[in-house]
Structures are given as C-alpha cells and as structure tokens.
Amino acid sequence: MSIILITGASSGIGAELAKIAAQAGHSIAICARRLDKLQAIQQEIVNAGGTCLAMQVDVSKPDQAKACVEQTITHFGGLDILVNNAGRGNLASVEDTTPEQLQSIFGVNVFSLWYMTAPALKHMKEKGSGHIINIASVAGTMGFPFNSAYVSAKHAVMGFTASLRAELAGSHIHATAVCPDGVITEWAAVTEGGPIGNLFMAGIKESRSIAKEQGLSLAPLASMLSAKDAAQIIYEASIQPPTHDVYTHAGTHERAISVAQNRSEAEKSMMALYLGMQKAYGQQS
Numbered sequence: 001m002s003i004i005l006i007t008g009a010s011s012g013i014g015a016e017l018a019k020i021a022a023q024a025g026h027s028i029a030i031c032a033r034r035l036d037k038l039q040a041i042q043q044e045i046v047n048a049g050g051t052c053l054a055m056q057v058d059v060s061k062p063d064q065a066k067a068c069v070e071q072t073i074t075h076f077g078g079l080d081i082l083v084n085n086a087g088r089g090n091l092a093s094v095e096d097t098t099p100e101q102l103q104s105i106f107g108v109n110v111f112s113l114w115y116m117t118a119p120a121l122k123h124m125k126e127k128g129s130g131h132i133i134n135i136a137s138v139a140g141t142m143g144f145p146f147n148s149a150y151v152s153a154k155h156a157v158m159g160f161t162a163s164l165r166a167e168l169a170g171s172h173i174h175a176t177a178v179c180p181d182g183v184i185t186e187w188a189a190v191t192e193g194g195p196i197g198n199l200f201m202a203g204i205k206e207s208r209s210i211a212k213e214q215g216l217s218l219a220p221l222a223s224m225l226s227a228k229d230a231a232q233i234i235y236e237a238s239i240q241p242p243t244h245d246v247y248t249h250a251g252t253h254e255r256a257i258s259v260a261q262n263r264s265e266a267e268k269s270m271m272a273l274y275l276g277m278q279k280a281y282g283q284q285s
C-alpha cells in the first residue's frame with residue numbers, strides 16, 4: 001500500500017481520487033485552501049475505515065507547499081505518490097488578462113509544481129522510488145480562446161513533466177502528465193474573471209449557426225466525464241506508472257497527435273467553435 005499526497009482535494013477530481021485511493025487501502029494526505037471541505041472529505045474517508053491527513057495549504061506559496069510535503073512524510077513515515085492536481089482556470093482575452101490574474105493562474109497551476117515536487121523528490125531520491133503525477137489538461141496540448149493564461153499554464157505543466165521525466169530517466173522515480181478534457185466539477189464555474197463554462201456553452205451554441213453559414217464542420221468535442229470516472233483513470237495510472245502521458249477522454253490522445261503533426265489543420269477543425277466563442281465573448285463584454 002502506498003502513501004499518496006493529493007493537492008486540490010477539497011472538491012472535484014482531487015476529492016474523488018482521495019476517496020477511491022483510500023477505499024483501496026492507501027494512506028492519503030489531502031490539501032487545499034478550504035479546510036471545512038477538506039475535513040468533510042477526511043471524515044468521509046475515516047468513517048469508511050480509511051486513513052487521511054488533511055492540511056490547509058495554498059500550493060502557490062513555497063513555504064506552505066514545502067511544509068505540506070514535509071508534514072505528510074513525518075505523519076506517515078514517507079511519501080510514494082504525489083498528485084499535483086490543484087488548478088484554476090481563467091476567463092479573459094489576451095488584452096484583458098491582468099498581471100494579477102497571470103500571477104495567480106501561474107502560481108497555482110505552474111509554480112506550485114516546483115514548490116511541491118522539489119521536497120517530494122528529495123525524499124523519493126533517498127528511498128529510490130516514487131511517482132509524480134501532474135494534472136495538466138487538453139488545454140496543455142492545443143489552444144483555446146479567452147483563457148490564454150490557463151492554456152499557457154497547462155502547456156507549462158506538460159513541459160515541466162517532460163523535463164522531470166528526462167531528469168529522472170533510468171531511475172525508479174516516474175513522472176506522468178494527465179490530460180483530461182471536460183470533467184463535471186466546480187472548475188468551469190470558479191474560473192478567475194468569470195465562469196468560462198458559460199462562455200464555452202454560449203460559444204458552442206453560436207458555433208452551430210456559424211458552421212452552417214460558413215460551411216464549417218462542428219468542433220470535435222469529447223463527452224464530459226464525471227469527476228469519479230476521471231479520478232478512477234488517474235488512480236489506475238498512479239498505482240501502475242504508465243509508459244506515456246494519460247488522456248482520460250476518448251479521442252483526445254488522437255487529437256493531441258494530430259495537433260503535433262499538423263497544428264493548422266487541427267485548428268481548422270476547431271474554427272466554428274473559435275468563431276462562436278469570439279461572438280459570445282464580444283456579447284458579454
């Protein structure tokens with residue numbers, strides 16, 4: 001059985017992953033900023049016979065992140081798997097994105113990876129094994145409009161994971177990026193600058209008439225997953241380190257490959273959605 005630390009586990013994918021992993025008998029440490037939510041999840045896990053440490057942590061703060069990793073190791077006597085799951089999106093055109101929003105989005109989605117991973121690696125290198133899982137997104141593989149800070153941050157998660165894997169090559173410490181598409185959680189409603197979920201929905205609606213008028217095809221969008229289903233896939237990938245990054249939704253790995261092979265063709269297939277979202281963004285601002 002493993003000792004697993006999950007960031008951003010007060011809701012959504014992180015909370016479901018904590019429950020699934022605890023149910024399987026692993027020792028779980030969870031962190032986020034909302035302590036009341038964390039404590040409710042901790043209680044649920046303990047009531048079901050599991051073991052859970054809950055810590056109030058802002059992962060974008062280096063001292064808090066380091067203390068969280070160290071507290072986990074002290075409490076359980078080690079750390080086997082770190083899941084860097086905490087993340088937040090944004091809603092703003094490039095010119096409307098403020099320096100504060102950039103700092104905040106990169107703080108939680110990107111800078112936290114170094115703050116959490118460095119102290120975890122120190123321990124994993126001493127014991128000679130471990131697994132770092134970074135929750136990226138399909139937004140880490142291609143562009144989406146009006147959340148460029150988030151999209152850029154998730155591309156950075158992919159770069160961080162690839163670099164980490166290169167640094168750890170030949171060791172027994174693994175690094176995996178996970179790229180979910182849409183998952184039903186709070187995420188799309190709590191994005192900084194306004195709910196990006198509403199803009200996507202309005203953009204999809206607009207894209208139908210735009211596609212008809214301009215003879216474009218509709219964007220190839222994956223079906224949404226429940227947080228529980230996404231967490232189950234991530235759990236399986238964390239326990240058995242895969243040989244490749246993980247795409248949780250059907251069709252999204254193929255789409256990432258097609259973006260890598262011919263970005264302009266892949267972007268053309270999204271054109272109706274991009275134009276629909278432009279129209280919707282113009283209407284809301």
Ligand SMILES: NC(=O)c1ccc[n+]([C@@H]2O[C@H](COP(=O)([O-])OP(=O)(O)OC[C@H]3O[C@@H](n4cnc5c(N)ncnc54)[C@H](OP(=O)(O)O)[C@@H]3O)[C@@H](O)[C@H]2O)c1
Pocket residue numbers: 007008009010011012013014031032033034035037057058059060085086087088089108135136137138179180181182183184185186187188190227
């Ligand atoms: N939902 C999707 O469609 C989707 C798609 C692709 C990728 N993802 C990624 O999946 C991950 C999980 O998101 P989710 O969908 O489960 O959304 P969620 O329910 O909003 O969960 C995000 C978690 O991150 C935590 N968090 C945010 N800022 C934090 C900070 N500064 N320090 C510590 N924790 C922080 C939140 O807790 P507190 O507010 O309590 O701190 C919450 O527990 C994120 O990285 C997200 O970008 C989601």
